[in-house]
Amino acid sequence: xxxxxxxxxxxxxxxxxxxxxxxxxxxxxxxxxxxxxxxxxxxxxxxxxxxxxxxxxxxxxxxxxxxxxxxxxxxxxxxxxxxxxxxxxxxxxxxxxxxxxxxxxxxxxxxxxxxxxxxxxxxxxxxxxxxxxxxxxxxxxxxxxxxxxxxxxxxxxxxxxxxxxxxxxxxxxxxxxxxxxxxxxxxxxxxxxxxxxxxxxxxxxxxxxxxxxxxxxxxxxxxxxxxxxxxxxxxxxxxxxxxxxxxxxxxxxxxxxxxxxxxxxxxxxxxxxxxxxxxxxxxxxxxxxxxxxxxxxxxxxxxxxxxxxxxxxxxxxxxxxxxxxxxxxxxxxxxxxxxxxxxxxxxxxxxxxxxxxxxxxxxxxxxxxxxxxxxxxxxxxxxxxxxxxxxxxxxxxxxxxxxxxxxxxxxxxxxxxxxxxxxxxxxxxxxxxxxxxxxxxxxxxxxxxxxxxxxxxxxxxxxxxxxxxxxxxxxxxxxxxxxxxxxxxxxxxxxxxxxxxxxxxxxxxxxxxxxxxxxxxxxxxxxxxxxxxxxxxxxxxxxxxxxxxxxxxxxxxxxxxxxxxxxxxxxxxxxxxxxxxxxxxxxxxxxxxxxxxxxxxxxxxxxxxxxxxxxxxxxxxxxxxxxxxx
Amino acid sequence: xxxxxxxxxxxxxxxxxxxxxxxxxxxxxxxxxxxxxxxxxxxxxxxxxxxxxxxxxxxxxxxxxxxxxxxxxxxxxxxxxxxxxxxxxxxxxxxxxxxxxxxxxxxxxxxxxxxxxxxxxxxxxxxxxxxxxxxxxxxxxxxxxxxxxxxxxxxxxxxxxxxxxxxxxxxxxxxxxxxxxxxxxxxxxxxxxxxxxxxxxxxxxxxxxxxxxxxxxxxxxxxxxxxxxxxxxxxxxxxxxxxxxxxxxxxxxxxxxxxxxxxxxxxxxxxxxxxxxxxxxxxxxxxxxxxxxxxxxxxxxxxxxxxxxxxxxxxxxxxxxxxxxxxxxxxxxxxxxxxxxxxxxxxxxxxxxxxxxxxxx
Numbered sequence: 001x002x003x004x005x006x007x008x009x010x011x012x013x014x015x016x017x018x019x020x021x022x023x024x025x026x027x028x029x030x031x032x033x034x035x036x037x038x039x040x041x042x043x044x045x046x047x048x049x050x051x052x053x054x055x056x057x058x059x060x061x062x063x064x065x066x067x068x069x070x071x072x073x074x075x076x077x078x079x080x081x082x083x084x085x086x087x088x089x090x091x092x093x094x095x096x097x098x099x100x101x102x103x104x105x106x107x108x109x110x111x112x113x114x115x116x117x118x119x120x121x122x123x124x125x126x127x128x129x130x131x132x133x134x135x136x137x138x139x140x141x142x143x144x145x146x147x148x149x150x151x152x153x154x155x156x157x158x159x160x161x162x163x164x165x166x167x168x169x170x171x172x173x174x175x176x177x178x179x180x181x182x183x184x185x186x187x188x189x190x191x192x193x194x195x196x197x198x199x200x201x202x203x204x205x206x207x208x209x210x211x212x213x214x215x216x217x218x219x220x221x222x223x224x225x226x227x228x229x230x231x232x233x234x235x236x237x238x239x240x241x242x243x244x245x246x247x248x249x250x251x252x253x254x255x256x257x258x259x260x261x262x263x264x265x266x267x268x269x270x271x272x273x274x275x276x277x278x279x280x281x282x283x284x285x286x287x288x289x290x291x292x293x294x295x296x297x298x299x300x301x302x303x304x305x306x307x308x309x310x311x312x313x314x315x316x317x318x319x320x321x322x323x324x325x326x327x328x329x330x331x332x333x334x335x336x337x338x339x340x341x342x343x344x345x346x347x348x349x350x351x352x353x354x355x356x357x358x359x360x361x362x363x364x365x366x367x368x369x370x371x372x373x374x375x376x377x378x379x380x381x382x383x384x385x386x387x388x389x390x391x392x393x394x395x396x397x398x399x400x401x402x403x404x405x406x407x408x409x410x411x412x413x414x415x416x417x418x419x420x421x422x423x424x425x426x427x428x429x430x431x432x433x434x435x436x437x438x439x440x441x442x443x444x445x446x447x448x449x450x451x452x453x454x455x456x457x458x459x460x461x462x463x464x465x466x467x468x469x470x471x472x473x474x475x476x477x478x479x480x481x482x483x484x485x486x487x488x489x490x491x492x493x494x495x496x497x498x499x500x501x502x503x504x505x506x507x508x509x510x511x512x513x514x515x516x517x518x519x520x521x522x523x524x525x526x527x528x529x530x531x532x533x534x535x536x537x538x539x540x541x542x543x544x545x546x547x548x549x550x551x552x553x554x555x556x557x558x559x560x561x562x563x564x565x566x567x568x569x570x571x572x573x574x575x576x577x578x579x580x581x582x583x584x585x586x587x588x589x590x591x592x593x594x595x596x597x598x599x600x601x602x603x604x605x606x607x608x609x610x611x612x613x614x615x616x617x618x619x620x621x622x623x624x625x626x627x628x629x630x
Numbered sequence: 631x632x633x634x635x636x637x638x639x640x641x642x643x644x645x646x647x648x649x650x651x652x653x654x655x656x657x658x659x660x661x662x663x664x665x666x667x668x669x670x671x672x673x674x675x676x677x678x679x680x681x682x683x684x685x686x687x688x689x690x691x692x693x694x695x696x697x698x699x700x701x702x703x704x705x706x707x708x709x710x711x712x713x714x715x716x717x718x719x720x721x722x723x724x725x726x727x728x729x730x731x732x733x734x735x736x737x738x739x740x741x742x743x744x745x746x747x748x749x750x751x752x753x754x755x756x757x758x759x760x761x762x763x764x765x766x767x768x769x770x771x772x773x774x775x776x777x778x779x780x781x782x783x784x785x786x787x788x789x790x791x792x793x794x795x796x797x798x799x800x801x802x803x804x805x806x807x808x809x810x811x812x813x814x815x816x817x818x819x820x821x822x823x824x825x826x827x828x829x830x831x832x833x834x835x836x837x838x839x840x841x842x843x844x845x846x847x848x849x850x851x852x853x854x855x856x857x858x859x860x861x862x863x864x865x866x867x868x869x870x871x872x873x874x875x876x877x878x879x880x881x882x883x884x885x886x887x888x889x890x891x892x893x894x895x896x897x898x899x900x901x902x903x904x905x906x907x908x909x910x911x912x913x914x915x916x917x918x919x920x921x922x923x924x925x926x927x928x929x930x931x932x933x934x935x936x937x938x939x940x941x942x943x944x945x946x947x948x949x950x951x952x953x954x955x956x957x958x959x960x961x962x963x964x965x966x967x968x969x970x971x972x973x974x975x976x977x978x979x980x981x982x983x984x985x986x987x988x989x990x991x
Binding site: 002003004008009010012013014016017020021023024027028030031032034035036038039041042043045046049050215216217218219223 | 796799800857858859860861862863864865874875878879880894898899902903906907909910913914917920921922923924925926928929933936937940943944947948951953
């Protein structure tokens with residue numbers, strides 16, 4: 001039958017046609033709903049995933065020494081990161097990611113969680129400072145986890161390695177404790193100074209992060225840049241350090257533990273500050289690399305993280321005798337001419353106090369007592385005074401306070417007093433006369449930081465000027481591109497009595513010329529070329545029966561050797577303190593270190609300056625800044 | 631030769647050319663800046679080859695074509711069985727033969743061959759007296775290749791055979807009870823399929839359809855990105871080659887399943903109206919051919935063809951908008967692909983032949 005004569009077929013085909021157009025109409029309605037009614041909502045979503053606002057990390061300012069030698073530089077580093085909005089949520093993804101990157105899964109999960117809660121900001125760094133192998137790994141891992149990206153960011157490089165680890169400190173990611181303490185000051189993922197000058201100068205050194213609006217594709221790769229606020233580099237700062245002198249201090253200390261401080265007598269600028277053993281700040285830039293843990297934290301017997309120059313408390317030993325002498329002269333219990341007889345020991349309060357020379361020095365004036373470092377002479381001085389007299393003198397010249405150096409966590413020099421004893425030992429608050437006798441030779445309750453001691457010798461060198469040690473020397477001005485000097489911290493002048501001063505100065509001169517320090521040939525040789533002044537010190541760590549017993553003792557129980565002084569004798573320029581731990585006598589180990597400092601500063605520096613650390617290191621990524629020192 | 635071109639129905643031809651133009655532009659934009667940059671050119675070659683085949687079929691007497699339908703059907707079954715044994719496995723499915731470096735999907739063509747043979751069988755019977763057995767037989771002829779295809783597995787393709795059954799309501803004597811039986815069959819079959827036939831990933835797709843936000847990074851991610859593309863296109867679109875979703879690769883499989891989203895994003899609602907209007911005209915013209923056909927078989931073929939085209943339209947355009955489950959079904963003349971393109975042209979060739987014969991006699 002011809003289908004054209006079948007009414008049913010024709011009717012139903014007609015119905016099909018209606019259904020067809022109904023279908024088209026239905027689809028049109030669906031698309032009208034999506035494209036017209038909900039358009040703005042979807043437009044928003046499309047924008048959100050394609051247009052991103054990303055922070056541009058700002059480089060920190062450089063750190064240079066007073067002569068313009070770079071101590072801290074920046075270079076470009078690649079990091080494997082996750083942007084905040086791309087942080088993975090699924091636990092299995094986080095675990096797989098941690099395994100792929102050899103990270104600890106629970107730690108990574110915690111980190112991701114805290115970054116997610118923190119909202120917008122710097123991306124989470126998973127692997128930092130990628131080397132070639134790291135970049136290859138990052139590319140492999142990115143294929144599996146497309147939300148990862150590689151970010152270019154500035155990274156610190158400490159050019160001298162261990163040269164000035166404690167002074168410079170290092171930077172790191174702001175940690176949760178700091179975040180909690182000052183939530184409006186720090187932001188998660190931000191890099192801040194953690195130790196040393198990086199920490200104390202953080203506000204000056206840190207730049208201002210920029211921002212850019214970019215178009216990204218599905219893999220998060222930047223396709224186009226819609227404009228940006230450039231990051232503002234932090235200020236480049238100059239330190240008072242002299243890199244050459246610092247290098248001399250480092251070399252002179254060698255493997256010995258201890259500290260070296262050299263101060264500029266004009267204004268208190270720190271010319272050298274070296275704490276031994278030092279550390280290499282470069283190793284602390286990576287989040288707890290195993291290498292760093294092994295070298296510095298696990299091996300904590302030598303306590304390399306302590307800046308001994310400002311945090312080490314040492315018995316000053318004989319270097320303290322100058323303060324005792326000053327107090328005695330001011331109190332009037334002796335005159336410079338008073339002769340006191342040393343028989344090798346003397347009894348006070350029913351107990352024998354021995355002199356370092358068992359056979360005795362015989363009759364001594366003050367200059368001779370200082371030069372020979374006679375203990376009995378200073379026992380006698382102490383016995384004629386109260387401990388509070390010694391304290392009062394220290395307080396008068398401002399030596400009982402912190403020096404106020406611009407480094408974090410400076411410890412305070414401890415000069416005992418009756419009030420101090422009451423406060424510190426409530427169970428035994430009484431001050432005994434015998435304790436004063438010990439303080440007379442810098443033992444007992446007295447404890448100083450090398451920097452605090454150096455400040456005292458600076459005071460002696462300047463006849464009463466109390467300087468404030470500092471590191472901040474100047475900064476590069478943005479306007480003139482020249483070096484602007486930093487404000488010099490205040491000094492306090494409490495002039496010493498000229499007669500008293502000349503006795504002390506003479507004594508210190510004699511120490512080097514004919515006294516305890518003159519036994520060392522190197523010290524003698526340098527002193528011949530550049531007369532300088534100083535005082536040896538030996539700080540007891542333990543008590544020994546006799547010299548044979550002492551010789552058998554383990555190294556760590558040996559006495560600390562000290563040498564404190566100033567140079568040159570006429571018109572002094574620098575004050576210095578050297579502490580060599582467990583080295584024995586000050587004359588044999590600390591004085592030669594000081595002599596090397598004097599040799600460099602007064603003799604070598606101008607004619608034959610040492611090259612800056614690492615020579616002229618050329619860094620291809622270094623920013624285009626060539627600061628010329630004044 | 632001029633005579634031969636006369637065989638092409640002008641109204642169908644213009645609609646077809648317009649759709650091809652739209653599809654080619656879409657593929658050009660979708661392939662831009664990707665490894666598939668040349669895909670529009672490749673698709674143009676398929677379109678040209680398809681047009682030649684269409685021309686050949688249009689100038690052939692449909693009755694001669696129907697005569698070969700049984701042999702073609704058997705050959706198709708052999709091919710479907712063979713692909714399960716020697717076919718190439720891509721992405722967990724064995725659907726393709728590799729011929730001269732090109733993948734060829736026999737199920738695409740089998741859909742039309744099945745339609746051809748079922749139309750031929752039912753058309754040769756008297757529509758008023760066609761028996762139940764005959765109808766069940768026809769259903770069996772459709773379901774058997776579907777089962778073979780589901781073995782590959784390829785649910786979308788298998789389902790695209792169902793419009794062939796639209797022929798049945800065109801028979802006289804079809805009572806309401808038959809329609810109920812058919813619906814029951816689909817219902818029970820659907821349940822059985824869910825229970826025993828469907829693979830886990832297929833079930834997952836259905837689940838995602840029911841709750842698209844459950845798995846945004848997985849299969850739901852594709853549809854979600856597609857909806858963003860379509861919706862953000864707005865009334866006039868973002869402009870040719872300027873769709874952010876397309877050009878920044880947020881839109882997945884944009885040269886095949888989600889090609890229409892590219893069009894919708896870049897040409898907007900007006901572009902969608904144009905494309906859907908053209909598809910409506912295409913379907914309309916095919917149904918016109920069914921009414922003008924000289925034999926029952928020809929009428930049935932055209933009706934079934936309209937159904938198959940309509941299903942592709944509904945499922946693909948609905949799917950990319952998130953209104954239907956994510957089922958891999960291509961959109962004719964938009965989605966890139968050799969087998970499907972050639973098959974659509976072949977079907978249109980037969981329809982044009984039918985229209986041509988209805989005009990000349």
